Amino acid sequence: MTPLLRFENASFRYSGRQVLENISFSVRSGTCTALIGANGVGKTTLLRLGSGALTATSGAVLVNGKKINGLSHRNRSRLVALVPQELDVPFDFTVEQIVAQGRTPYLGMLRGLLPEDRAAVERALEWTDTATLRKRIFNELSGGERQRVKIALGLAQDPQLLLLDEPTQNLDIGRQVELMELLRRLRGEGLAVLASIHDLHLIRWNFSEVHLLGPGTSFVSGPPDAILTTENLQKAFNYVSRRHQLPFHPSDLVETL
Amino acid sequence: MSNLGYFGIVCLLLFILLISLLTSASIGAVHIPTHDLLHAALRDRALTETQSTILLSIRLPRVLASAIVGAALAASGLMFQGLFRNPMADPYIIGASGGAAVGACVGIIFLSQLTFFGFSSTALLAFVGAVLTMTVVYSLARVRGRTNGVTLLLAGFAVGTMLSNSTYLLQLLDPNSSSGTRIVAAWLHGTISVPGWRQLAITFVLFFLALIACYPLMRRLNTLALGDEYAQQLGVRVEATRIAIIITGSWLTALAVSLGGLISFAGLIIPHVIRLLLGPDNVRLLPVTVISGAIFLVIADTLARSIVAPSELPVGILMVFLGGPFFLYLLRKRKKEYAL
Numbered sequence: 001m002t003p004l005l006r007f008e009n010a011s012f013r014y015s016g017r018q019v020l021e022n023i024s025f026s027v028r029s030g031t032c033t034a035l036i037g038a039n040g041v042g043k044t045t046l047l048r049l050g051s052g053a054l055t056a057t058s059g060a061v062l063v064n065g066k067k068i069n070g071l072s073h074r075n076r077s078r079l080v081a082l083v084p085q086e087l088d089v090p091f092d093f094t095v096e097q098i099v100a101q102g103r104t105p106y107l108g109m110l111r112g113l114l115p116e117d118r119a120a121v122e123r124a125l126e127w128t129d130t131a132t133l134r135k136r137i138f139n140e141l142s143g144g145e146r147q148r149v150k151i152a153l154g155l156a157q158d159p160q161l162l163l164l165d166e167p168t169q170n171l172d173i174g175r176q177v178e179l180m181e182l183l184r185r186l187r188g189e190g191l192a193v194l195a196s197i198h199d200l201h202l203i204r205w206n207f208s209e210v211h212l213l214g215p216g217t218s219f220v221s222g223p224p225d226a227i228l229t230t231e232n233l234q235k236a237f238n239y240v241s242r243r244h245q246l247p248f249h250p251s252d253l254v255e256t257l
Numbered sequence: 258m259s260n261l262g263y264f265g266i267v268c269l270l271l272f273i274l275l276i277s278l279l280t281s282a283s284i285g286a287v288h289i290p291t292h293d294l295l296h297a298a299l300r301d302r303a304l305t306e307t308q309s310t311i312l313l314s315i316r317l318p319r320v321l322a323s324a325i326v327g328a329a330l331a332a333s334g335l336m337f338q339g340l341f342r343n344p345m346a347d348p349y350i351i352g353a354s355g356g357a358a359v360g361a362c363v364g365i366i367f368l369s370q371l372t373f374f375g376f377s378s379t380a381l382l383a384f385v386g387a388v389l390t391m392t393v394v395y396s397l398a399r400v401r402g403r404t405n406g407v408t409l410l411l412a413g414f415a416v417g418t419m420l421s422n423s424t425y426l427l428q429l430l431d432p433n434s435s436s437g438t439r440i441v442a443a444w445l446h447g448t449i450s451v452p453g454w455r456q457l458a459i460t461f462v463l464f465f466l467a468l469i470a471c472y473p474l475m476r477r478l479n480t481l482a483l484g485d486e487y488a489q490q491l492g493v494r495v496e497a498t499r500i501a502i503i504i505t506g507s508w509l510t511a512l513a514v515s516l517g518g519l520i521s522f523a524g525l526i527i528p529h530v531i532r533l534l535l536g537p538d539n540v541r542l543l544p545v546t547v548i549s550g551a552i553f554l555v556i557a558d559t560l561a562r563s564i565v566a567p568s569e570l571p572v573g574i575l576m577v578f579l580g581g582p583f584f585l586y587l588l589r590k591r592k593k594e595y596a597l
Binding site: 076 | 342343344472473476479480482483484486487488489490491492493494532536537538540
């Protein structure tokens, strides 16, 4: 079966610097994949390659077996949604107006939202538990609320592949658990999720595969148990374990949660 | 707001526009009472000959011209604010008006005999000037795919000031000297001209076509508010959309400038205030902004030509004194949002 998303030896250079080198992996429908790595190692770049916002300098990024940059804007936007870390909106749009923008790939220049578009918006609001925020101004929401609305915007696009850039940032532990429940639900609906994530303790029970982007463009993939080892993490995040000093050491959490 | 409420607002504004057009037409050196106008309109009592001459050859064309100028400025302000994702943009500030003024001046001074399809070269050259200026300002303000608010305002200010002042040089080069120059000088301060009916009709058609071209872009403007990259992800062809917005915005600016010269603040304040009242959905903003802009400039022009009667103030000067302080008030009140 053709995987939904496939990186084939994809590399990306930006102003003379090699950001990603020979990345290969696949994401299949109905799975959740985590992308971990230290700050600045290229996780956001990898996600933007996956959404087609950037083009690989060599190698290829394929969606359903076709090169993502060969797809029309519109077809691509019906397949893939990237939820960015930051969404900066200059005017006072309400949550409902923002989420409704997710239907843009399905609308013509003149046609407004049809009942099926409204239904998709409602579903996105309901799944992310943001229906009660619908009349609120997006710019006035808290960080956690904005995070959920951004995900709703991505879901309103009705994609097959959802790319999430640091979706758990700004979320307290309760909201993190809710987000993981949402990811499980999306997986059940047949979506593929690829999320960059810093909260390693969330990975083991919720993600079937982990990609670890290390320093110096190293890249390892595998199931959580194989990747989230103390040795791998120390190398990737460049620290020395002082277990006896830090009660909430990330690798502790990986082992206990 | 419900669709019904919105429809009600549009109807109410259209009614107010009609009243202000009638009132404005009745005010002037020769007062023509509004009920006489209504009777004449209903054809049950004719106006005197003097009244009808004044009305048909001077006052009505001018009042209608001011309505078109206001509507066009407000609509282009709305488009440029959306394009630059910045509530401070307006055709005057970002230099489109200056570019249109240079184009129009070239037309008035050097090519006044030239016509295209029965239309003077002035409006066409104003359009060319506005599009060229916008292209320059826009590329100056864009750094690595992002439009920086500060760079935009500075680039627009610099380019616009250079252009509107270079019209003075054009006047010095004027081969026919004095008479034409005085017209240009008054016009540059924003004086609504008294167009012939033919010119008025053509301008109105062009204005209406511009609005039709604008309308489908309004939903795109909403999407562009999420940022270029997000709009792209949602399947919007960002560059093509942007070019379409620059062209229609410049088109509207050129129409306003060729009828009324340089008028500042109208294109800034009207979309801004309407957005505060109705929210930022551009699809809903466009009709209300257009009608409000028309009402606003009809009233402003009536004031401009009556407060210092029998002399007349350019409405552009009045707008500076009314609009400037109001803009500063908005700036103070919503300081946070303008943090650039």
